[in-house]
Amino acid sequence: MLEPRPYTEFDVDSDESLEAMAHVRSLLDFIGDDPEREGLIDTPKRVVKAMNEHFWGYRADPTEPLQRTFSEVENYDELVLLQDMEIQSHCEHHMVPFVGRAHVAYIPSGRVVGLSKLARVVEIFSKRLQVQEKLTAQIANTIQEELRPQGVAVIIQARHFCMCYRGVKQSQAWTTTSKLHGVFLQDPAARMELFTLIGSNPGGR
Numbered sequence: 001m002l003e004p005r006p007y008t009e010f011d012v013d014s015d016e017s018l019e020a021m022a023h024v025r026s027l028l029d030f031i032g033d034d035p036e037r038e039g040l041i042d043t044p045k046r047v048v049k050a051m052n053e054h055f056w057g058y059r060a061d062p063t064e065p066l067q068r069t070f071s072e073v074e075n076y077d078e079l080v081l082l083q084d085m086e087i088q089s090h091c092e093h094h095m096v097p098f099v100g101r102a103h104v105a106y107i108p109s110g111r112v113v114g115l116s117k118l119a120r121v122v123e124i125f126s127k128r129l130q131v132q133e134k135l136t137a138q139i140a141n142t143i144q145e146e147l148r149p150q151g152v153a154v155i156i157q158a159r160h161f162c163m164c165y166r167g168v169k170q171s172q173a174w175t176t177t178s179k180l181h182g183v184f185l186q187d188p189a190a191r192m193e194l195f196t197l198i199g200s201n202p203g204g205r
């Protein structure tokens, strides 16, 4: 269970929100609809509120969840794998969703971090405009830099809506990306253990 999200809601009555709503009205007009009709009259406000939910990651510090670590773990120095975290992000090219799952593994070096904190790092970077490759690298690099473990691996498997309903129309395609640090890069046995645990079937086992 995650703690409450560390962000403040947009103030829908602020000048910035009102300006954003005006832009949404322009878009509604641009696509050929009537922003003043009953069904659309509150849409700009709803869109701005939805953006608050989709993009709160800009208003959170991804290093913050990793500041509290624990050392009383009986010198545990084996693989810790947090698997099948749901991710919902938006591609920065089309601003449409990509959804899937993330697996985060690390091998501690003396100190461990709460598992929900790893999930929080994934969530913060997801709630920004992304490309999957960048999202994968940002999560791995942040954990590596903050925890200095023996190794970090981040694997993301996702479906991109912009590939489903526009362009190449590949509705069933999964994209897999991975970013490895430390022992996962250097030691084939560590890498093998990881990929065996995760399984090699993207999207479901």
Ligand SMILES: [Zn+2]
Binding pocket: 091, 092, 093, 094, 095, 096, 160, 162, 163
């Ligand atoms: Zn896209």
